Amino acid sequence: MWHGPAVRRRKLGEELRRLRVAAALTSAEVARQLGWHQSKVSRIETGRSGVKPADVARLLELYGVDDPRLRALLAALAGSADGRADQWWQAYRGLLPPQYRDFISLESQASAARTLETSVVPGLLQTPEYARAVTRAALHGLDAARVDSLVQVRLARQEVLRADPPLRLSAVVDEAALRREVGGAAAMRRQLRYLVDMAQLPQVRLRVLPFSSGGHICLTGPFVIFSFPHISDLDVVVIDHLTSSLYLERKEDLEAYGAAFHTVEAQALSYKESLNLIAGLADGA
Known part of the structure; x- marks a missing residue:
């Protein structure tokens, strides 16, 4: 049982890992091409940390994912899991x-x-x-x-x-x-x-x-x-x-x-x- 953001982080990480494997890339190769530490890729894929929508976009570009709806969904999942304040309901955070x-x-x-x-x-x-x-x-x-x-x-x-x-x-x-x-x-x-x-x-x-x-x-x-x-x-x-x-x-x-x-x-x-x-x-x- 999870809270909402943890569910999305974990599931988002699983999907990004699946896309990386489908692109025949190792986590080390991804980290090297994006200039990240390999631990960052690992934390994202295991859901231990959030990921910015911009970083999701970079990953999807590297994995050759061009489906606009899939890209939009994963970016949205990243944004909500990170608690971004660009959704309408964030205006009601105090309520x-x-x-x-x-x-x-x-x-x-x-x-x-x-x-x-x-x-x-x-x-x-x-x-x-x-x-x-x-x-x-x-x-x-x-x-x-x-x-x-x-x-x-x-x-x-x-x-x-x-x-x-x-x-x-x-x-x-x-x-x-x-x-x-x-x-x-x-x-x-x-x-x-x-x-x-x-x-x-x-x-x-x-x-x-x-x-x-x-x-x-x-x-x-x-x-x-x-x-x-x-x-x-x-x-x-x-x-x-x-x-x-x-x-x-x-x-x-x-x-x-x-x-x-x-x-x-x-x-x-x-x-x-x-x-x-x-x-x-x-x-x-």
């Missing part, structure tokens, strides 16, 4: 705990996300008033200005669904989350109608896990699986707790959570049935 900034950076770089939600609507599909009600409930006693800022962050995160290319979101939402009146009955109706609208987007796949499905493998709680373009080994599972987040990236963890998501998806209602249920709840049926 957001490190684990939330880590989560946002993973979300912004991922090509796909699979999420199971058992008690609330997924954050990327929340209306502003629903997000505000969730924030007030989860962080009781927070002043209005900080609540507003956190809601702004939540709405800014949703831009990944409108990016080019957009994040592909597959969400399974427990029926309980849809029946819980967060923010009051009127706000909840608007949230449910918004869910129906968002589910029309080609990059969003929304399914409801009904009460009738009974006990299921994910009763232990919600999770998110992030997948990344080009490099499947960068995939990571994120599990939130009240005061922290866990990042799981071992092959066994990814396989277990991937299988769990597949299982609950199979137990969920079909796309059409899910939308009918949500629309019915919105209309008070």
Whole structure:
């Protein structure tokens, strides 16, 4: 189990090592050609130290990597793992705990996300008033200005669904989350109608896990699986707790959570049935 930056450093290092081997270069040869100490190459490849995006660019140039998306992804991973302040969420450093900034950076770089939600609507599909009600409930006693800022962050995160290319979101939402009146009955109706609208987007796949499905493998709680373009080994599972987040990236963890998501998806209602249920709840049926 790792914190977000450590996950990215280690996985970035593994990918850079793979690219070096594919280019038939030794770490000593790389160090000599770039004017570095060999220990620097070793520390980068083992994830013991961060690497600047500019250094990643030099390595990729040396390895003959010309795929623009792969270069951009690895540079972004290097920047976020080093804590660079050139991403939008860094403007909220004084407000957001490190684990939330880590989560946002993973979300912004991922090509796909699979999420199971058992008690609330997924954050990327929340209306502003629903997000505000969730924030007030989860962080009781927070002043209005900080609540507003956190809601702004939540709405800014949703831009990944409108990016080019957009994040592909597959969400399974427990029926309980849809029946819980967060923010009051009127706000909840608007949230449910918004869910129906968002589910029309080609990059969003929304399914409801009904009460009738009974006990299921994910009763232990919600999770998110992030997948990344080009490099499947960068995939990571994120599990939130009240005061922290866990990042799981071992092959066994990814396989277990991937299988769990597949299982609950199979137990969920079909796309059409899910939308009918949500629309019915919105209309008070």
